[in-house]
Amino acid sequence: MDPWKNWTRCSLLWVFCCYYLFLLTVASPLPLNQTGTLNNQSCSLSRNHFRKFAFKNMTYTVAREARVYDKDTVNRFVGQDLYINVTRNEHCYLMKRVTDTVTHVLHDLKNPNPNFHEVIYFFAHLTTELRDCKPTADTTYIEGNLKRMKNKLEQLGDNGMNKMIGELDLLYDYLRDACASKKASKGHQGKKNNG
Numbered sequence: 001m002d003p004w005k006n007w008t009r010c011s012l013l014w015v016f017c018c019y020y021l022f023l024l025t026v027a028s029p030l031p032l033n034q035t036g037t038l039n040n041q042s043c044s045l046s047r048n049h050f051r052k053f054a055f056k057n058m059t060y061t062v063a064r065e066a067r068v069y070d071k072d073t074v075n076r077f078v079g080q081d082l083y084i085n086v087t088r089n090e091h092c093y094l095m096k097r098v099t100d101t102v103t104h105v106l107h108d109l110k111n112p113n114p115n116f117h118e119v120i121y122f123f124a125h126l127t128t129e130l131r132d133c134k135p136t137a138d139t140t141y142i143e144g145n146l147k148r149m150k151n152k153l154e155q156l157g158d159n160g161m162n163k164m165i166g167e168l169d170l171l172y173d174y175l176r177d178a179c180a181s182k183k184a185s186k187g188h189q190g191k192k193n194n195g
Contacts, residue, residue: 042132043092045180049129050172055122058115059172065113066165072156077102077149077163078170085141091178094142096130099123099175101146102164105153109161119168126175 050056078098086094103124111117135142153160 047180050176059119060169063169070166078167095175095178100127
């Protein structure tokens with residue numbers, strides 16, 4: 001057999017194989033879960049929920065009135081401590097769980113503010129909007145952070161309830177930042193973090 005024909009056949013075969021592999025690589029779907037992106041569409045809220053000025057105003061008013069009676073300035077329920085060892089794409093799930101806990105604890109509480117129950121129902125509605133939001137990774141740290149929050153609430157007793165009401169504005173901001181921002185789950189960077 002002629003070496004030139006043999007070489008030509010081999011090189012054509014190699015070109016064909018390389019071209020075929022290149023097409024397979026380009027045509028293959030990209031992985032859905034990429035670091036730093038929301039990998040679960042059910043873990044997001046429409047920004048329109050947070051554009052309703054009346055609910056924001058009611059939430060901030062209820063929280064401001066409750067903070068007047070708050071004797072504990074050291075402890076905090078809603079803050080960056082909740083995000084310890086929790087990945088950014090799990091922040092919305094975590095805030096869903098925190099919101100669910102807060103609405104269950106405060107649901108039957110009597111409060112003199114006429115808007116209090118409307119605010120609680122607003123948060124309960126947001127929790128139901130996130131009902132299909134599931135964790136994508138191990139929830140050990142999330143559960144641990146929630147347990148510390150609940151233990152702190154039990155420890156503080158009645159003042160803990162008042163403190164939780166006083167932090168409804170923080171809950172509003174953190175939930176919005178984790179679940180409704182363009183870069184959801186980035187975390188809260190506001191002035192309310194200090195303290």
